[in-house]
Amino acid sequence: xxxxxxxxxxxxxxxxxxxxxxxxxxxxxxxxxxxxxxxxxxxxxxxxxxxxxxxxxxxxxxxxxxxxxxxxxxxxxxxxxxxxxxxxxxxxxxxxxxxxxxxxxxxxxxxxxxxxxxxxxxxxxxxxxxxxxxxxxxxxxxxxxxxxxxxxxxxxxxxxxxxxxxxxxxxxxxxxxxxxxxxxxxxxxxxxxxxxxxxxxxxxxxxxxxxxxxxxxxxxxxxxxxxxxxxxxxxxxxxxxxxxxxxxxxxxxxxxxxxxxxxxxxxxxxxxxxxxxxxxxxxxxxxxxxxxxxxxxxxxxxxxxxxxxxxxxxxxxxxx
Amino acid sequence: xxxxxxxxxxxxxxxxxxxxxxxxxxxxxxxxxxxxxxxxxxxxxxxxxxxxxxxxxxxxxxxxxxxxxxxxxxxxxxxxxxxxxxxxxxxxxxxxxxxxxxxxxxxxxxxxxxxxxxxxxxxxxxxxxxxxxxxxxxxxxxxxxxxxxxxxxxxxxxxxxxx
Numbered sequence: 001x002x003x004x005x006x007x008x009x010x011x012x013x014x015x016x017x018x019x020x021x022x023x024x025x026x027x028x029x030x031x032x033x034x035x036x037x038x039x040x041x042x043x044x045x046x047x048x049x050x051x052x053x054x055x056x057x058x059x060x061x062x063x064x065x066x067x068x069x070x071x072x073x074x075x076x077x078x079x080x081x082x083x084x085x086x087x088x089x090x091x092x093x094x095x096x097x098x099x100x101x102x103x104x105x106x107x108x109x110x111x112x113x114x115x116x117x118x119x120x121x122x123x124x125x126x127x128x129x130x131x132x133x134x135x136x137x138x139x140x141x142x143x144x145x146x147x148x149x150x151x152x153x154x155x156x157x158x159x160x161x162x163x164x165x166x167x168x169x170x171x172x173x174x175x176x177x178x179x180x181x182x183x184x185x186x187x188x189x190x191x192x193x194x195x196x197x198x199x200x201x202x203x204x205x206x207x208x209x210x211x212x213x214x215x216x217x218x219x220x221x222x223x224x225x226x227x228x229x230x231x232x233x234x235x236x237x238x239x240x241x242x243x244x245x246x247x248x249x250x251x252x253x254x255x256x257x258x259x260x261x262x263x264x265x266x267x268x269x270x271x272x273x274x275x276x277x278x279x280x281x282x283x284x285x286x287x288x289x290x291x292x293x294x295x296x297x298x299x300x301x302x303x304x305x306x307x308x309x310x311x312x313x314x315x316x317x318x319x320x
Numbered sequence: 321x322x323x324x325x326x327x328x329x330x331x332x333x334x335x336x337x338x339x340x341x342x343x344x345x346x347x348x349x350x351x352x353x354x355x356x357x358x359x360x361x362x363x364x365x366x367x368x369x370x371x372x373x374x375x376x377x378x379x380x381x382x383x384x385x386x387x388x389x390x391x392x393x394x395x396x397x398x399x400x401x402x403x404x405x406x407x408x409x410x411x412x413x414x415x416x417x418x419x420x421x422x423x424x425x426x427x428x429x430x431x432x433x434x435x436x437x438x439x440x441x442x443x444x445x446x447x448x449x450x451x452x453x454x455x456x457x458x459x460x461x462x463x464x465x466x467x468x469x470x471x472x473x474x475x476x477x478x479x480x481x482x483x
Contacts, residue, residue, distance in 0.1 A: 042384045
C-alpha cells in the first residue's frame, strides 16, 4: 500500500456559508473535495486514494453545525455536528438514546471530537455506523447546490459501494428525523474487535413503534452495517414482525430472514459466513433491546445520565 | 497552487505567525516548525493516541488535523501543562506511579487526562478507561496509568479545597 506521511498538495478553501460552499463546488466541479472532520479523508489522501486539487474545508461553516428540535417535534441534525456533540446532546439522548450511543461508539474520544455525522454518511462505505440507526428512523437528508435543494430519503441514498446520491456539485447540509407519534424504542448493536477504535465487523439496528393496543408492534424497521455493498434495510425481516408481538420466537425468525437478505463479503476482518451468523444474532439482540425499551419505558426510553456512553461502560447494560 | 500560506496559531498561550504548506498536519507543524516534540508521530492514522493535543480543551489526534483548520483556537500540548517550570499534578502523578515507562505514549495520555479531569474531576476507574481508550501503551502500563489518573484527580481535588 502506498502510504505516505505527507498529504498530497492541494489548494485549501475555507468557505463561511452554505451558498459559498455551493459556489466553490460549482466552480471547481470534479476537482474539489469536501472535508468535514477529515478523520477518514486524511488517511485516504495519505494513501493517494483521493487526490483533490481543491480541498473545501467545512469546519469554517458554522451554519452546518447544530442539533435542533423542529416545531412539529421532528429532530434535525446539521451535517457538521460531531459524534461527541451528538452523543452528549440531551435532545438526542432523550429522543433516540440508541443514536446517541451509536455516536459514542464511533471511535476514541479524540475521534469523537472531530468526526461528523455528515462525513460519516457521505463516506459511502457500508461499514460506517450512522446509516443503520438512521435508516431505522426513516431519516432524510437535505442536499443543496446552486441548482436548488432536494430532500432525499436515506433509504435509497446509497447507490452502491462508495456511491451515494450526492451529485458532484451538491452538499449534504442536514439530517431530518420526523416525529414519532406512538411509543417507540430503538437499539443499535455492533460487533467489533477493539472497542475504542475499530471498524465495525457487522452491526444491526432496530426500531419498533408500539400499536395503540400496547401489545403488538405497529411498525418495525431493521437495518444492517457491513452486511452488503451498502448500508441495508432488511424489509423481509421487518414485514415478518409488523402487527405481531415481538416474542423470542419472532426475533429468531426475523434474525434468520435478515441473514438471508444480507449479502456480506469476506474480508481480512471476517468471513462472509461469520458475518451472516452475526447478522442473525445481532438482529435478534437489537430487536430484543428495542422491544424491552418500547414495552417498559413510559415514553421513548430516556438515556441514562452518564457523562459519556461507551461500550466499556458497565452501566450501559446488555451490549455484547 | 500556493506552496505556503500565512497562518496564526496559538499554542500553549503563545501566538505564532507561521508560513506553512496548506496540506501540513498539525502534528508536523508542532514538531517540525515549533520544535514541540511532546506530541509523538506514531501510527499517523488515529489509532494510537500518541499525537494527542488539546484544541479548545478537547483532545484530538493531531495527525488527523490540518494546521490551517486549527487557527483561532487554543492549542495545548504536554509542554503547555508545565506551570512555572514545575510539572503539572497530572505529570507528577504519572512519574510517581510508574505510569511512565518508555514514555512514548505519555504526552498524549497526559493531555487526554487533563481534558478528562477538567470535565469530570472525580472519575471512576471505568470512566478513566473509557476516556483513555484511544491510547495505546506499548509497555503495557495501563494499570499504573489508571492509578496515576486517580491520584492526580485526588491531588487536584485537595488543591481546590485548600488542604
